[in-house]
Amino acid sequence: MDMPTIQLLFDGAVTGLVIGLLAMGIVLVHRSTQVINFAVANMGLVGSVLFALLVVRYHVPYWIALVVSLAAGALFGVIVDLVVVRRLFAAPRVIVLVATIGVAQLALAIVESYPEVDDSRNYPVPWTAEWSPTKNLSITSAQMSILIAVPLVALALGWFLGRTVLGRTVKASADNPELARLQSISPKAVSTAVWAVAGLLGTTCLILISAQNKSLTQVTTLGPTTLLRALAAAVIARMTSFRIALLAGVGLGLLQAFVQFNWLDQPGLTDLVILAIVLTAVFFVSRGRDTTASSFSFAPKVRPVPERLRRVWWVRHMERAGLLLLGLVAVVIPLVVTQPSRHLLYTVILAYAICAASVTVLTGWAGQLSLGQMAFAGLGALTAATLSRGLRLEVGDSVLTFRGLTFPASVLVASLVTAALAAVVGAGALRVRGLLLAVSTFAFAVACEQYLYRRDFFHDTGAGTASFPRSTVFGIDVTSQRAYYYLVLTVLAVVMVVVARLRKSGIGRTTIGVRDNPASAAAYTVGATGVKLRSFALAGGIAGLGGALLAGAVQTVPYADKYFLSPDSLALVSIVVIGGLGSVSGPILGSLWVIGLPAIFPDNDLVPLLTSSLGLLILLLYFPGGLVQIAYAARDALLGWADRRLGPPPEKSTTAVPASVTRTARVALSGDAVVLSVSNVRVRFGGKTAVDGMSLEVRPDEIVGLIGTNGAGKSTLMNAIGGFVSATGRCELLGRDVSRVGPALRAKLGLGRTFQAATLFPELTVRETVQLALEARGRTGLLSTALHLPHGFARERAKRSDADDLIDFLGLGRYADAFVADLSTGTRRIVELAGLLALDARVLCLDEPTAGVAQRETEAFGPLIQEIRRELGASMLVIEHDMPLIMGISDRVYCLETGRVIAAGQPSEVRNDPKVVASYLGTDERAIERSGSVGDVAAGTPSTA
Incomplete structure (x- = not known):
């Protein structure tokens, strides 16, 4: 491999400067709105082509046309925000990303509607002279424009974000949106400012690139490769750093010069190398922060037929x-x-x-x-x-x-x-x-x-x-x-x-x-x-x-x-x-x-508008579920009419324990066996220790309670037991070391888990959620299902029957076809328990099963949990802040403080332990009295607290 000439490296660096500036536009939008703007390049078409039109066709002076074109680009960004982004402000970010694809196509359609420009003319430049500082280096007027304009624009953007009130507002909204709202900073106003700047940056970049390419016809064909390089630079900058985005753009420009010089006979090799760079950068970005925050629950819901x-x-x-x-x-x-x-x-x-x-x-x-x-x-x-x-x-x-x-x-x-x-x-x-x-x-x-x-x-x-x-x-x-x-x-x-x-x-x-x-x-x-x-x-x-x-x-x-x-x-x-x-x-x-x-x-003037980017944007704005959403609405209305004609549905419940719970043959465990053992478990997040050398045991048919203040490490310990966080120490489940086993395999070995938020699966119905849990008893085969084999249908019918039995057993019959997202917190808690019954787990870890539940529903949870323990023959580890409940159902209790056990033993012993009183219950005697007694809750007596 040879090093390219000084001229090629210089050309690559200059091109990279524009790519870096375009990447700064991507970073700006993402930092403030969490959207990846795929229209960042095409947004600049409106102004850059207008600039060429004004100068070449209408002979407007260069600098006047430049100001008008930049203003047009910024105005287009404002219109995009007000008409599209603001309408989708609360929508999932992926919907806004798709909308930016429509915006990019819309910008191209706007440019195609412009009057024609003489193709024989070059793209306008401020001056035509060339400068040769050395015999091996020649700087064109377009490159000189880039060398002057890009640093100035980058500095101006830094000054805007750091020194102006609006710029600091943008940074505050991006760094801490909740704090920004508390300080009366309007996120929508920030979004408008950001999209205006994005339109300005896009227009600047395309004017500079077009001037460097000279051709008027190539303005609208810069397209995917230019966008890819800007996206790559933005990802290298972790979608946060303007400085790194600019430097990464320069680096990609130099990389392109190097690859093209050594492998001129391999067109497209630069794009393959950039693919490898993007994959590597995305991998490290995904490790460094949460990339799952964007919701994908935007598909139109199909309500099952009752x-x-x-x-x-x-x-x-x-x-x-x-x-x-x-x-x-x-x-x-x-x-x-x-x-x-x-x-x-x-x-x-x-x-x-x-x-x-x-x-x-x-x-x-x-x-x-x-x-x-x-x-x-x-x-x-x-x-x-x-x-x-x-x-x-x-x-x-x-x-x-x-x-x-x-x-x-x-x-x-x-x-x-x-x-x-x-x-x-x-x-x-x-x-x-x-x-x-x-x-x-x-x-x-x-x-x-x-x-x-x-x-x-x-x-x-x-x-x-x-x-x-x-x-x-x-x-x-x-x-x-x-x-x-x-x-x-x-x-x-x-x-x-x-x-x-x-x-x-x-x-x-x-x-x-x-x-x-x-x-x-x-x-x-x-x-x-x-x-x-x-x-x-x-x-x-x-x-x-x-x-x-x-x-x-x-x-x-x-x-x-x-x-x-x-x-x-x-x-x-x-x-x-x-x-x-x-x-x-x-x-x-x-x-x-x-x-x-x-x-x-082909001859209809309205059809191209409906099927182009304009049609896409209209559908996203008013029917985000697409055309099928209209059909689903009509279908649901018709089914609702038919359902009302049949009158109210009969209540469907059963008190008998379904066979789907009791049919699994189990090996009985001796009373002195340990079903769950945790030894010296430590969990650290950065420099903070959340769980510090915890040890505990759960025996057969035993309910063990975990209490402590918020931040004591209870949920983190349960996550470590479930395999959801990285931890040191040893965890044994039913006598098997599962310390290095993932959460799905731990669940297969008999560990059941509920979560504090009880989110479950918003886009699934209650029946589908229970059927998903029943996958633990037998996986659905891809080929047998796709080929419609008879045994595939038989298994599906069996899972549906078992799910219905469990739903009826827990009194969820009227919610069977309801989406989980539409349920109250208390009902979702019951659905979680139905999933545990479907799992047929031996050890259940319940994380605040009554959080967000009304008092009357909370009082019913004690008997329900104990009933599930009896039917499953399962042991339980329960986190709970409701003291009457946890003290009433637990055989033993552990109290945690700063990731360590400060007390353990019978509920009465822990309740009266001075450390527990000082750390958790407080010194108020009424709080201690309200912690309840075992007999009351076990018998199902409502608490008077």
Whole structure:
């Protein structure tokens, strides 16, 4: 490797300065609003193209046009905030991120509506002279502008944030939003200021880049590669540091100069290197802070049909009738419209719907926002074409030749290969979630477009194309466009049926459970790692299948022109969001809307507006659940009418212990055995010790209470026992050392856990939550469910029956079809206990089971907990601040202070211990008296406190 010349390094550093300034705009928006702005570059198009228009076409003086253009860019940022961001202010951040994609497309549409500019002219520059300080270095006027403007703008931004009232307000709102609100700082006003500055920075950057490139026609094509480099610099800066963002931009510019100088024959290699840098940076950023704060619970909710309405014939067939009608139209339309070009269009719509189904699985269910799914589709298409053509590999001195596969075999194998590749990519993103993953997958899409697609083994011999001719499928000729359309329609129907079946099974429940609450899912034996890898592989396989079929439609792989480029991945997300993210029918509706309408109505002036970024933004602002949300609203209204006609539902409960609780055969434990032993456990967070050498024991059929002040280390100790935090020391469960075992495996070994917040899984119903816990007794098989095997249906019916028994046993019958997010805290606590019954755990760790519960409900918890102990034969470790309850149900009690045990023994002993009185109960005699007695609560006597 050689070092590039001084001139190349200088050119790279100058380009990097602009990238760094653009990255500062990303950091600014993220610090103040927690949104990754994917429109940061395109927001500058409005002003930068206007600048060229004013100077070149209308001959406005340079500096006047510059001021007007910068003001236009800032004004566009203000409009974006007031019209889009403010409307979505309380929405999940991922929705705002998708909205920025729409804003980027909207900016491009605005620029395309401008009057034309003479393409033969260069982009305006303030002066035309060049400066050569040495014989090996020449500085153009555009580069001199960058050297002057970028440091000045960066310093001005630093002065604005540090010295002005508004700037300090921005910093205060970003660093401590709650404190900012207490000081009457309006977050919305801060957001408006931030987006105005972002528009100003974007306009400045694009004016500088365009002047350096000189061409007027390249202004609107800076696109993904420029955005990727700015995103990479922002991630290197951990989305917080302006200085590091600017320096990282310069570093990336130098890296690009170095790579291009040494590997000029490898176009796109820089983008592959940047992908590796992004993945590394995202990994370290995700380790350093919480990346799971952004909610992904934004998919439209589908309320289950009440059990008693399932007996009404038209209710049973309502959804099926709609799908059959849509299918009938899809079958008939190619017979009515006979042009092959229209058949090709319809096939493209179907193939896009298949690809969009992968986004439904990965983003809608798993909460992994992917902006690179069409890259997997492209790799699937190229792989299928390669397999169809045949392979010739040179291994040393020998040559291995593989004969080409048939068309259906090529498509199937390509789907499997893409699924495996997606699992590999997903393995590198297991720690990453949400918005940062969007950056990683976008980098993957750009790297595929610029580098991976161009590998020679993907192309025909001696050509730069990849042909993929189709012939027959299982003896049926599919060479005509109509026949191939029906083939793709059949595949789409199969994919939709499989996806719908997976969503209603344990596969869908565990995927959504891990998305909504990984900790609670792990406590129910569901590990996040396996679920995420399964989601990545399944989504990658579906995307590869859709991409291969899309390539078969045009019988080549247009990897450099359309379909499989990074903007197409962004468009695919828009398709799913417009249709309804997370819904099975959303990909079909979105594809018909975005791709179908403009082609079906080419002369309609309104359709392009509805299907473009403007249509996306309108839907996000008023129907964030997409088109399917409208259909769901009508469906729910119709079901509500039918339910009211049947009158109030009968109360459904049972006092008998269901077989799902008592059927598990257990080995009896001796009375002196220890079911849970904790020895010398320590937990540290940075320099703070939360648990300091704790030891305790829980014996068979024993309830052990944990008391202490807030911050004493009770919940942290329970997290250490459950494996949710890193700890030293030893933890034994049923005689087995589980100190180095993850939380999901500890749950499988018999450890049950509830959490103080009782969040559970907001997007699942009560029945689905209990069914998720029942996965501990037998996992739902992916293949058996997808293939609709009989034993898969039998297992699903058994889980539903067991879940209903447990729900009725705890008196939750009327809430069975209610979403957990809609329940009161007390009801969610009961649902948690139903999950523990489903787990059939031997040791239960209950973290403040009555927190947030009304007094009357609290009084009922004592007998309920003791009933569960008797039926399960389980031991319990309970954290509770309600002294009458904990003293009444506990056989022994530990009192903690600053992570250490200060008292242990019988409840009466601990209650009267001087250390406990001084540390926790206080010196007020009434507080000690109110701690209750064992006999009262055990007998179910309400406390008079």
